[in-house]
Structures are given as structure tokens and as C-alpha cells.
Amino acid sequence: MSVTVRIPTYLAGFAGGSSVLRIDSGPTNVREVLDALWQAHPALRDRIVDEQGQLRQHVNIFVGDEAVAWNEGLESKVYDGAEVLIVPAVSGG
């Protein structure tokens, strides 16, 4: 099973310049997708989750069209061919 992860331009600078990353390690949920992501691109971890492994407050992850916040958080299931989207939330001031 493989999934495609799309990350914003800012984060692509910490992933070899690519905004589209393929995970082929057979992840079954978002947490496993992220773990594979950290293995390949360690600099992404601190920017997406905090020390406790919690998704940063103003970062959203979608599996397809579904925000993980509305589902099971990082335990949300992924499926073969899924597109996982990591996006900055509307925030700031």
C-alpha cells in the first residue's frame, strides 16, 4: 500500500525541494504515514508535530477531503492510493 503526501512550499525546502512525497512502506493510518515521513525527511517532524507528537495547533492534515481533526486524529485510517494533504490552517493576526 502506498500513499502520496502533499506538503506546502515552505516545508518542501526541508524535503529535498519536493512538495509531493510518496510513502511506500504500507502505512495504515496517518501516524504511520508521518513516521515514514520523519524517517525520510527528519526536518519535517518538529515543524508538523510538537515534542509530545501532537499535531501543531495551526496545521491541518487531510486524507482525501476529510480532515483528520473530524475523524480519529493521527489514528485516522489511510487507504491505498490515498492523498494525504498537510496544510497550514487559517491563523495568525
Added chain:
Amino acid sequence: MPAVQHLSVKNGDVLLLVGTMKGAFFVRSDKSRKKWSVGGPYSAGSPVYALAYDGRAGRNRIWWATQSFRWGTFLKTTDDFGKTSTEPETYSVKFPEQSGLALKNIWQISAPASRPDKLYCGVEPACLFESSDNGATWTPVAGMLNHPHRPKWMPGGGGLCLHTIAPHPDDPQSTVIAISTAGCYRTDDGGATWEPKNKGIRAVFLPDQYPEFGQCVHKVARAAGQPDRMYLQNHWGLYRSDDGGESWNDIANGVPSDFGFPVVAHPQDPDTAYIIPVESDEYRCTPEGKLRVYRTRNAGESWEPMTSGLPQKNALETILRDSMATDMLDPAGIYFGTRSGKVYGSSNEGKSWDVVIEGLPPVVCVRAVVVGDGAGSTRSSGGAAKTKARGGTASTTTKMSAKSSAARNTKAAARKSSSKKDARRSR
């Protein structure tokens, strides 16, 4: 994003490090401190609550903390005044997983001249981090991380932040820190243990108004050359300690309000300190619409408003706890930034003021440094500088400085301890 402007800086220049809610700016002048040029913004779009200059061991390194709304809080450095800067792969200031804590913000960076191998960070949630390898790695100070009072500390309006780091310049084992809302703590064993040092400091918002800890201390400044003396601006209350924090005495003599955020100590004279009172903990603006810096030259026995060049009508300004600093020159330069995005400066110890820069985002941090002087942390509310002989680095003002120094000595000798607490406050 705005185009970034870079500065050309040379040794001997005065540099202001200005943190705002939308990035950091570097502002330079020569020693006259009359004409200023601006570099930045750096980390544009992100709040920068903490900056520091590390001029030790021949470095010219500026540290700052970027609090990205999205991507977390991390430290950055530049060794060429912003032309290039670090972009860390992994963040260096992090709580251990087993602590259950996660970093929200870095409120203070300290590079003390007296401890050339140390760097410190004060963070939110309240903790002290230290580095012994020039900032390559950072660890939480265990005695602070595991402090038995931690479960009872409560966040103030700005969060549960450790905002003041005041190392003792002569005793490497002793450091005072301050937390909102927990109060002052002091270690005398290099950070292994920390004792609350809040005797005499009021907590108006608690049933017991003089608790062992839990005070909302806004800022502490250690006096130059007299390290057991400290000035403290509280959430209601202005205090001085002459015994390293063992006891605190009310010194709000003749100020329009004893509420405020910053306090800075003069870089040479232990009897001189500066504050900017604001009105009440609900309003938090300068009283009567007048922007007034108050200066004491007798360790708090009296305070005088320093207003020349500052607006005295319709100036509803707020100056936050780290938005005031002094340089190390003689006469001392005093600087402060407002939430309305202005930075004011005085090159004559507060006698007169000029706008250094305006139109910035809200200012949350100001630091001042003389580039290449080999010093560590810039003079700020929490700094700890050693006494420098008053030597007249600005020749045109030597006469004035000598005169004012003599006057201060006379006043200091005549100082009496007095208690006038009830007449002091305007609520």
C-alpha cells in the same frame, strides 16, 4: 513578504535588536546615536519575543526566537547581522517527551558576559534551558523542570512564561529567574534547586496577598556593580531588594501608577533605574495619555518623569516587559518600543527622547548593544552587567556625566529608608 533590508555594521556601532509581532528588525547608529538605519524584517510574519547579542569570544552573533503560528518556536542565529541566518533542521529547545510539556514560546535569551561558556533560554511553559556548547544543544535545567511548585504555577495573561534570567555576575552558581505567574526563584547551586524569593511582593489577586510564591512578577533588573540589588516591576507594585531577593521593599514613591511591565537598571549606576508606568491591570495604557519614562537616581526613594521629546497628549501607549533596554555607553542610551510600533531612544540617560523608528508591528522586545565590545547579553530588564568605570566614551558629554555622578553620590549618602506605601499608589 516585504523585501528584507540588510545593515552594514562595524565595531563600535550601537545596534538595537527589536522583536515585533511580525518579525525582528536590527537598527544601527554610530556612537552618537542620532541617525538610525533599519534592517529586516527577519522571520517576517512571526512573533519574535526574544533576541540577544553574543559578542563573547570574538563573536558577533545575534540570537532570536521565531514563534511561527504554524511551524512552532525555534532559535535562529546570524553572524553577519542578518545577511545569512541559520534554519535549523531540528529544533534545539524542546521538552523531553516524558515531561508531558510542549514548547509554546521562548521569552528570553541570555548570553551572560560573566559565564562565557553558557547560554540560557527562558520559555513557556515556564522553564529554564541552558547550553554549554554555544547553542548547539540545549537541555532543560532539571531543578526548574521538576520543581515541586510547578503544578501550582498559573499562567498570566501572556502565558506561563519564564521571562527574566538574571545570573549573578560574581557567583556562577547563583541565578535569579522570574515567572509570570509564579514569582522570583533563586538557585545557589547551579540550578539543582530553586527557592522562591518573593518576601514582601504582593499578589493582589490571591486570598493570601503575600504568598511564598504565585506573584505575577513582570520584570526584574539587577543593578550594575551591586549585584545583590535588584529592581522589580510587579503586577501592581514596584520593589527593590538589596539582599539578592531575600526581601523586597516597596519603592513606588511618587509614580502615577505602580502597575507596569518593564524595569531596566542603569548600566553603571546601581542607584539609577527606569520604568514606564501604565494605568491599571484592565486599561494598561500610559496614564493621562502622557508617555512618561520615570527615572530614579536614588534607588527608588523618588522618581522623576522624563518627558522631553515624548508625546504628552493623546499618547495611549503600552510598553511590554521586554521592550526596554539600555546600552553600555556613557552617558547611557535608553530605548523602548511600544505596542503601537514605535521605538524611542535617548542618548543622554533619559533627559530627552527621539523617535528611532515608527510604523513597526507591535514591539515586544528591545535589546541594545555596542557591537564588538566583547560583551554578552545586552543590557535589558533581566541583564546582569558588571560595573564599568564611568569613563566618558562620548567626549562631548563628559562634563555632564561627571556632574550628575557627583550629585547621585550625594543623594545616595543622604538616602533614608522610609515606608510610604499607602500614599504611593494610584488605583
